[in-house]
Amino acid sequence: xxxxxxxxxxxxxxxxxxxxxxxxxxxxxxxxxxxxxxxxxxxxxxxxxxxxxxxxxxxxxxxxxxxxxxxxxxxxxxxxxxxxxxxxxxxxxxxxxxxxxxxxxxxxxxxxxxxxxxxxxxxxxxxxxxxxxxxxxxxxxxxxxxxxxxxxxxxxxxxxxxxxxxxxxxxxxxxxxxxxxxxxxxxxxxxxxxxxxxxxxxxxxxxxxxxxxxxxxxxxxxxxxxxxxxxxxxxxxxxxxxxxxxxxxxxxxxxx
Numbered sequence: 001x002x003x004x005x006x007x008x009x010x011x012x013x014x015x016x017x018x019x020x021x022x023x024x025x026x027x028x029x030x031x032x033x034x035x036x037x038x039x040x041x042x043x044x045x046x047x048x049x050x051x052x053x054x055x056x057x058x059x060x061x062x063x064x065x066x067x068x069x070x071x072x073x074x075x076x077x078x079x080x081x082x083x084x085x086x087x088x089x090x091x092x093x094x095x096x097x098x099x100x101x102x103x104x105x106x107x108x109x110x111x112x113x114x115x116x117x118x119x120x121x122x123x124x125x126x127x128x129x130x131x132x133x134x135x136x137x138x139x140x141x142x143x144x145x146x147x148x149x150x151x152x153x154x155x156x157x158x159x160x161x162x163x164x165x166x167x168x169x170x171x172x173x174x175x176x177x178x179x180x181x182x183x184x185x186x187x188x189x190x191x192x193x194x195x196x197x198x199x200x201x202x203x204x205x206x207x208x209x210x211x212x213x214x215x216x217x218x219x220x221x222x223x224x225x226x227x228x229x230x231x232x233x234x235x236x237x238x239x240x241x242x243x244x245x246x247x248x249x250x251x252x253x254x255x256x
Contacts, residue, residue, distance in 0.1 A: 007033040008103075008235065009075035011067065013083030014038075015109075015139065015218075016161035017154065019045030022139070022221065029228050037070070039063060041086075043157060054160040056168040060089040076104040076235060081192070081217070082165050084110035088203075089168075091177055101179050104238035105204070106231060108184040109192045109217055112199030113170035123162035127155065134158070137191055139218040180206040180238035184227060186219035187212050206241055208234050 010030065012023050020038035027036040041059060043052030053059045063086065064071075071094070079087030084107035094101055122133055131151075134140045144154050181204035185194035194212050201207040211230050213219040220227040 007031070007074075008239075009035045009037065009070060009072070010231075010235075011075065011077050011087075012036065012038050013063075013077065013079035013087050014041070015081035015083055016165060017134075017140065017158035018082075021045065022218075023224075026224060026228065029224060031232065039083075041161075043160070052157060052160045054164045056085055056089050056164050059164065060086055060093055064090055064093060071100060071102075073100050074103045074239065075100075076102045076106070076238070078106035078108070078231060079110070080108040081110055082161055084108055085165055085168060088113075091179060092174065095177060101177075103180070104235050105177070105179050105181045106184065106234065107181065107197070107200060108227075109186065109189060109197075109219075110183075111192050111196030112203065115170065115172075121166050123159045123166055127151070130155075130158070133191075137217045139221060174203075176202065177204045178206070179204060180208050180234075180241055182208040182211060182230075182234040184211045184213060184219075184230070186215045186217055188215060189217045189219070191217050206238070208237060 008031075012020070012026060014020060014022060020040050023038050026038070030036050040047045041053065042050035042062065053062060077087035077091065079085070087105060088107060088110075091102060091105055122130060125133065131145050135145065140154075144150050181200060183197040183200045185192065185197045187194065194210060198210050200210075211234075213226055213230075215222075
C-alpha cells in the first residue's frame with residue numbers, strides 16, 4: 001500500500017441551494033489522515049460557471065465522471081438533504097456497474113425513498129411561500145430574502161435543486177445496498193422528521209442506526225462537532241465490518 005495514500009477518502013455532498021461553503025470547516029475538524037473532499041454541484045461554488053443540473057441521475061453521473069480516478073478503497077460518502085439523495089444514487093449506480101463501493105454511506109435529513117416520490121412540491125411555490133419555507137428550514141443567509149437582486153439570483157438555483165429532489169423516483173426492484181449506512185436527523189426538523197429516516201434500514205444490509213441530533217434541518221451548522229464525532233465512530237465501525245468493496249451488476253437496473 002502506498003505510504004502516502006490517505007487512510008480514507010470522505011466525499012461530502014451539500015444540500016439544495018447550497019455549496020461546499022457550509023461545510024468548509026469540516027476538513028480541519030476530521031482526522032488529518034483523511035482526505036476530505038467538499039463537492040460542489042454545477043451552478044454554484046467552484047462550479048458556478050457550469051449549467052445547473054436538475055435531474056438526480058444526471059447529477060450523480062456528473063460526480064461519478066469527475067471522481068472516477070478517486071473512488072478507490074477505502075472511501076465514503078456523506079450527504080445532507082439533497083446531497084444524501086445524490087450520495088445514495090451514486091452508490092446505486094456504482095453497484096449496478098460492478099464498481100468499487102464506498103465503505104460507508106452517511107445520509108442526513110433525507111427521508112427514505114417512497115415509491116410515489118415526495119408529497120410536497122416546494123419548487124412550484126410562489127416566491128413568498130418558498131421564502132417562508134426556506135426561513136423555517138434555516139441555512140439560508142437573511143440577506144437573500146431581504147435583497148430582491150440577490151433573491152433573483154438565488155431563486156432559480158434553489159428551485160432547480162428542489163425540482164431535482166421532488167421529481168426523483170426510486171426504481172422498482174432495487175435491492176438493499178451491501179454498504180454500511182448511517183442516517184442522521186435533527187430532533188426539531190419539521191421538514192424531515194426523524195421517523196422519515198428510520199425507513200432507510202430497509203435499503204441496506206448493514207444498517208448502523210438512526211442518529212438524532214439536537215436542532216433543526218441544519219442541526220450541525222453552529223456546532224458540527226457532535227455530528228463529526230458520530231461520523232468518526234460510524235466510519236470506524238463500518239471499516240470493522242469488512243463489507244465487500246464490489247457488488248455484482250444485478251443489484252439494480254442500470255439507471256439512465
